[in-house]
Amino acid sequence: MKLIIAYIQPERLNAVKQALYEKEVFRMSVTNALGCGQQKGYHETYRGADVEVNLLKKVRIEVAVNEGFVEPTVEAIIKGARTGKIGDGKIFIHSLDECIRIRTGERGKDAIG
Amino acid sequence: MKLIIAYIQPERLNAVKQALYEKEVFRMSVTNALGCGQQKGYHETYRGADVEVNLLKKVRIEVAVNEGFVEPTVEAIIKGARTGKIGDGKIFIHSLDECIRIRTGERGKDAIG
Amino acid sequence: MKLIIAYIQPERLNAVKQALYEKEVFRMSVTNALGCGQQKGYHETYRGADVEVNLLKKVRIEVAVNEGFVEPTVEAIIKGARTGKIGDGKIFIHSLDECIRIRTGERGKDAIG
Amino acid sequence: MYKRKKALMPALALMLVGLAVPVLAEEVAVPAVAAVAKASVEMFTINNTWMMVATFLVFIMNLGFAMVETGLCRAKNATNILFKNTVIPAIGILGFALVGFNLMYPGKFIIPGILGFAGFGIGTDAAGMTSAYNIGYTYWTDFLFQAMFAATAATIVSGAVAERVKLGSFLVFSAIYVSLVYPFVGSWTWGLGWLSKLNFHDFAGSTLVHSVGGWGALAGALVLGPRIGKYVNGKVKPIMGHNLSMVTIGVFMLWLGWFGFNGGSVLSADPGKVSFVLVTTTLAAAAGTIGAMLTSWLIQKKPDFTMVLNGCLAGLVGITAGADTVSVTASVIIGLVAGILAVLGVMFFDKLQIDDPVGALSVHLVGGVFGTLAVGVFSTNPDYTFMTQLLGVAAYGIFCFPAALLIFWILKKTIGIRVSEEEELKGLDIGEHGQEAYAGFQFFTNS
Amino acid sequence: MYKRKKALMPALALMLVGLAVPVLAEEVAVPAVAAVAKASVEMFTINNTWMMVATFLVFIMNLGFAMVETGLCRAKNATNILFKNTVIPAIGILGFALVGFNLMYPGKFIIPGILGFAGFGIGTDAAGMTSAYNIGYTYWTDFLFQAMFAATAATIVSGAVAERVKLGSFLVFSAIYVSLVYPFVGSWTWGLGWLSKLNFHDFAGSTLVHSVGGWGALAGALVLGPRIGKYVNGKVKPIMGHNLSMVTIGVFMLWLGWFGFNGGSVLSADPGKVSFVLVTTTLAAAAGTIGAMLTSWLIQKKPDFTMVLNGCLAGLVGITAGADTVSVTASVIIGLVAGILAVLGVMFFDKLQIDDPVGALSVHLVGGVFGTLAVGVFSTNPDYTFMTQLLGVAAYGIFCFPAALLIFWILKKTIGIRVSEEEELKGLDIGEHGQEAYAGFQFFTNS
Amino acid sequence: MYKRKKALMPALALMLVGLAVPVLAEEVAVPAVAAVAKASVEMFTINNTWMMVATFLVFIMNLGFAMVETGLCRAKNATNILFKNTVIPAIGILGFALVGFNLMYPGKFIIPGILGFAGFGIGTDAAGMTSAYNIGYTYWTDFLFQAMFAATAATIVSGAVAERVKLGSFLVFSAIYVSLVYPFVGSWTWGLGWLSKLNFHDFAGSTLVHSVGGWGALAGALVLGPRIGKYVNGKVKPIMGHNLSMVTIGVFMLWLGWFGFNGGSVLSADPGKVSFVLVTTTLAAAAGTIGAMLTSWLIQKKPDFTMVLNGCLAGLVGITAGADTVSVTASVIIGLVAGILAVLGVMFFDKLQIDDPVGALSVHLVGGVFGTLAVGVFSTNPDYTFMTQLLGVAAYGIFCFPAALLIFWILKKTIGIRVSEEEELKGLDIGEHGQEAYAGFQFFTNS
Numbered sequence A, B, C: 001m002k003l004i005i006a007y008i009q010p011e012r013l014n015a016v017k018q019a020l021y022e023k024e025v026f027r028m029s030v031t032n033a034l035g036c037g038q039q040k041g042y043h044e045t046y047r048g049a050d051v052e053v054n055l056l057k058k059v060r061i062e063v064a065v066n067e068g069f070v071e072p073t074v075e076a077i078i079k080g081a082r083t084g085k086i087g088d089g090k091i092f093i094h095s096l097d098e099c100i101r102i103r104t105g106e107r108g109k110d111a112i113g
Numbered sequence D, E, F: 001m002y003k004r005k006k007a008l009m010p011a012l013a014l015m016l017v018g019l020a021v022p023v024l025a026e027e028v029a030v031p032a033v034a035a036v037a038k039a040s041v042e043m044f045t046i047n048n049t050w051m052m053v054a055t056f057l058v059f060i061m062n063l064g065f066a067m068v069e070t071g072l073c074r075a076k077n078a079t080n081i082l083f084k085n086t087v088i089p090a091i092g093i094l095g096f097a098l099v100g101f102n103l104m105y106p107g108k109f110i111i112p113g114i115l116g117f118a119g120f121g122i123g124t125d126a127a128g129m130t131s132a133y134n135i136g137y138t139y140w141t142d143f144l145f146q147a148m149f150a151a152t153a154a155t156i157v158s159g160a161v162a163e164r165v166k167l168g169s170f171l172v173f174s175a176i177y178v179s180l181v182y183p184f185v186g187s188w189t190w191g192l193g194w195l196s197k198l199n200f201h202d203f204a205g206s207t208l209v210h211s212v213g214g215w216g217a218l219a220g221a222l223v224l225g226p227r228i229g230k231y232v233n234g235k236v237k238p239i240m241g242h243n244l245s246m247v248t249i250g251v252f253m254l255w256l257g258w259f260g261f262n263g264g265s266v267l268s269a270d271p272g273k274v275s276f277v278l279v280t281t282t283l284a285a286a287a288g289t290i291g292a293m294l295t296s297w298l299i300q301k302k303p304d305f306t307m308v309l310n311g312c313l314a315g316l317v318g319i320t321a322g323a324d325t326v327s328v329t330a331s332v333i334i335g336l337v338a339g340i341l342a343v344l345g346v347m348f349f350d351k352l353q354i355d356d357p358v359g360a361l362s363v364h365l366v367g368g369v370f371g372t373l374a375v376g377v378f379s380t381n382p383d384y385t386f387m388t389q390l391l392g393v394a395a396y397g398i399f400c401f402p403a404a405l406l407i408f409w410i411l412k413k414t415i416g417i418r419v420s421e422e423e424e425l426k427g428l429d430i431g432e433h434g435q436e437a438y439a440g441f442q443f444f445t446n447s
């Protein structure tokens, strides 16, 4: 079991969800985040003083999947999120030891989906 | 050392905290998240147009524990979060290589608690 | 490749960013979180009733780095976040199986930076 | 059940308006009663202008109520509360035009001093536009000023039942309460009914408006029961309001409106009378604010802003009955005490586990009762005795509280008055309207 | 491009004001026209006082528009919308002082009944301060009351073009529309031009103010096109407003302001006339609210609060043309229908994929046209025929819509009128002002 | 320390009110001074009605200040700022009733032209309700109108000390400043003291209200020092306001209130005078808005909305001294310059590292001084010379600034005036009130 973490541009979220659905990945968790990376920030000016904002709005997606689903999921996220512009984001993958569905107590592979 | 990630229904948070305290797990971090899964969403209607909302409010809990505490923690979370209704949530567990308490610089097992 | 997760006091964020820049770590993701731990909470009083607030505002930082960067990153975070007061926070580290840059599709070590 | 309501409501409202139309058509010509005194056209015009301004000020109190109530509740119910506070004045005004006005000011009574009705709808002849009708205002100004009062009475209840009452049922309650109950009992005093004969003095409505609203609020809170999670095994768990900035806007709008509420109740622009009333009103509001601040500071260790705001309103409610007849000093005392009572009241009702999200009970009911009795104590006019004031207070309580209970009880047994637990948790904005008030904003709530 | 605008704007605005200064200096002395009737100094004073109060009420409508428009749009564009709604009244007032006033009330015409101009700037002789000028108000009150009307006309357009229009370009549009177009066509009726001769009746401006604004709004919405993501392959994707509490504040401020808008249009404090107008205005607003509630409840299953608020405003716009000349019953009907139309209108324009974030089209254009025609149907005065009303409505549409189209089109071809896609996504607050409206608040948005 | 304050505050406030009660009891009967001119009862009534309306308008300015100040600060301090802006007017009104009024309008002086006091509390005989007292208003209206002015003076200071001042200490400061300092120096001009003899002209209070408040603000900002993180090794780090929608509401409320502030200062409903004052006031506000927009657009590249709002207010403050005595053109120039100065002022004080979160210094102090001097330049009345205006400005500065410094200094040495660093970081809402303003909303802040 793997946990896939993706940071994407907020406005791409719907596209990514769409792409995931097509790959039959229906479960995910989303949080909003701020990111800084290669993408340069912008300037705000407030009462004559200037601030460089380099923590930009991003959306963080977490999807837990079984091994077989890793590649499809990654492809789907890329499909939905890629614009070719700097700031498109990143995907991180690491393994899960366990997954439990609270409602039923099911564990492991069956609990993921 | 393990990191336990749980997605639960927002209104269960207090119950989960309570349950964790009883198991003497006093440290945790919480973020609010949106989730979609088996639980079906609801409809909003705005100025005549209809939207299906399927990203539902969830709360994300992170608890880092030493091996011995994994099961008690999981049980506590389940105890506090389970209602038997779809949407109760999931628990994900993965191992940690290291844990550091910023204040003291302590590392490993001692830093967790 | 490692994923470094740090919980710090919100007002330390700028200092931590500064310290990371000095160590040439320019990429990170930030979310705001609530934490409870050793640090005691405070009381709010509303219309005669009293509440103990023990979920305190924290900032969660995620930095994915290659092995070589782990120690420098940890040091930087500690340098920026430590005040010596309870509540300074924690750092958690775990390994990543994969990292992908959405824009280019690059994978692994090159995708991190 | 829920379904039925959905069907019922539009129907009901349709009726209300539907009725209004043909009936208003009659434009019942109320022959203008021969005026007590005559006034120059200039004086009549200035009087009427003042009364129109006062009407505007009372109108804006509706915004005040909307802001106070919404701000003191949770964001997930904001749309629903705003909705009620917008629609109820509309229903109130139409209902008052349809029946209320002629029920409250029947001219002559059917059951002497108790019940009269001058027919459906509103309308007047040419005399209604001159000082022959009244030296202070035209027939139209009269109606509008009174209609705005009625609208406020209805919105008072709304606060105490917030965050759990079904939209449709509450609209029905309000329509009945404001079109029938409020004007019927109002006629006893302002309609020159039996209480006016006894010299019961309620200058601008501590009792007729505020405690009448307050009794309705109490009935509603009791029939509905507390919000989920407010009282957990005997302990009060605060459910915090989501926007104190809004509450502040509301309180200032109410204070502003009160200048018209009390100042307009002089029913003319008489310089001395009106300006004196404005002074007592202002001092009472200020003293109420201070009284609440001190009380909360002493009891709660830190001064609770929501209590201070309640205290300001309580001071205003308290002075409303006697603004024209108590001394400047008395107005400060009345305000001060009302402010203190407001704070104690909130805690008292919480002790009784009567859940009143906005403090409507301590502000309008406690404040209204206290203010009315205070006239008996502080009045510079000996005709207003404590006993008659007490009698008046009792009379309104004895009728309005059961009446409101009955209406709520019937609604409970028929279309239901409380939303489902699931809806209450998710919020009435989604449940009743499918529409959130703050789209895009992130919330963190575990209630 | 963008750059050029940056340079252009200050320049332009500077001109406007720059011009104002020397010119106002002339203080063109308008010899006060011999008043029709004479009035006692007391009566003149009270009339003028009422008109000043009405002026304040119309002024506060600007806050109403600001709140409604901002609240119905997204948080990321709030600063920009608030900015426009603050600056436009300022530009409008200065522009009206510079040219508008003397264009709208030229006294005598150059092209008979169509175009007149009494010179740049404002000013009067001593007679302008007495009832010799007008029994209802001084020259200064006259100017200010009219200037506030002008300011509102400009802000109406702003709603329909929100969340995508370039700041600079829109300020230029507003300056032209309010200083030239609005007063020019206004003179046809209120300036005693050709339409007034034909007995076209638009009491307080359903057409002259609201549909004139509405036509501008339609032109703007068409030239700009919809916001990104509003219509996705034929389907309407709602873009939710970020703060319905603000919208509520706005609607109450507008309703309040309307008392002055309509009540002040009597142009004196005449007790009977003014109070009657206030009653019809209030009943129409209430009926509009109910009408919209029922319609939305039936169509959308759950009552949509934003629709109800639109309905309230539509009722007010609808009654504006005939508030003085329709019966009480008619006022209820007019409000009710306007409220229903508001809801249907919003859906209709969405069908046509004309993106109007705040419903300005159904409220001001549809409501304004309907209200003006309604006079022809319900007027108690036979002189106001349906045909003349229709003629009037048409005349304003035929001129204003193309005029607005032209201005927008020229701006589009020159300095551009729409922000870049990137800026639209990031929000105009950052793009146009580098300043967010809600610093610190967390938002979750995927649009 | 902190503890002591806790104890002290209630005590202090209790005293204030406690005192008020017995003392007001005397109801010192001020024998109405023989009026200059006589007026018909109609004229007196209309004058008084106008003055009451003006009073309401000035009252609502308190809401304006509350919104502007809160919106320009951070969410974590919102409750605290709203609290101050609600309680201070209450304290101000009570304090003014207790001592202020009779200190500012003593009738006859003890130290000729400098200090007089007509006794504690307020009260009048029958004559105080007739034009025998004054043709423009009753004694009660007089008091209330002046009390509202006093209340505003106090709230001006609040803005500059926001986000770091201890609640209790600031309440004490305000009580003293508004009950003693403001009325004492006010008597020099409006109380017919020495400056009035010299023909120093401050029509509605650019100096007496706004710069008096401004000097207090400057003293407070200096004694307190800047907020943590505002100036980091020499560079200005902006601390952004949390809600520009609120600020906009505030500015419109203030503009609205100013119609009463300036219009009421005519002290009668004189049609020509009042309406002219309203025109100059409006044009100055509009010009101030434009002036600030252009300045900020040129300097900051993008137009800063908060600057534009400050500019609007600066225009209003600027015209306040001469609204009755400058030409229409001059009013535009004055507004324009005041708007420009507002923007430059904000940057200037930041250069000096004087931390003023809301721009109270550039708006009220700079604007007030400039406006007063402008009378010397633009007045159509030759009696008002630049030198006397300068003298007046200096006189108020020389007394008020040190006075305020002294009060703040004493408070600092005794109960302390600044909250702990920890509290400042966590926010004063939790620290002073244990109550957040926006429960449920998520914030992301690193300051």
Ligand SMILES: Nc1ncnc2c1ncn2[C@@H]1O[C@H](COP(=O)(O)OP(=O)(O)O)[C@@H](O)[C@H]1O
Pocket (backbone or CB within 6 Å): A007, A034, A035, A036, A037, A038, A039, A056, A058, A085, A086, A087, A088, A089, A090, C027, C028, C029, C030, C062, C063, C064, C065, C101, C102, C103, C112, C113
């Ligand atoms: N090493 C990293 N650790 C954590 N988050 C990262 C890292 N690299 C990128 N991110 C996240 O991905 C987002 C996009 O990365 P960025 O470098 O700006 O664009 P791109 O990946 O297209 O070069 C960043 O804003 C940040 O949220």
Ligand SMILES: Nc1ncnc2c1ncn2[C@@H]1O[C@H](COP(=O)(O)OP(=O)(O)O)[C@@H](O)[C@H]1O
Pocket (backbone or CB within 6 Å): A027, A028, A029, A030, A062, A063, A064, A065, A101, A102, A103, A112, A113, B007, B034, B035, B036, B037, B038, B039, B056, B058, B085, B086, B087, B088, B089, B090
């Ligand atoms: N595979 C997954 N990856 C990420 N988050 C998940 C996954 N499955 C479930 N979740 C989280 O758990 C929440 C509850 O899951 P859901 O399927 O709706 O209920 P249940 O687990 O009771 O069937 C979801 O809203 C989502 O936030």
Ligand SMILES: Nc1ncnc2c1ncn2[C@@H]1O[C@H](COP(=O)(O)OP(=O)(O)O)[C@@H](O)[C@H]1O
Pocket (backbone or CB within 6 Å): B027, B028, B029, B030, B062, B063, B064, B065, B101, B102, B103, B112, B113, C007, C034, C035, C036, C037, C038, C039, C056, C058, C085, C086, C087, C088, C089, C090
């Ligand atoms: N075991 C843990 N699991 C998850 N989060 C933790 C854990 N321990 C600490 N944290 C996070 O770190 C923050 C600081 O920890 P705390 O114990 O209060 O201070 P300190 O680490 O200085 O003793 C907590 O508020 C919480 O967000």
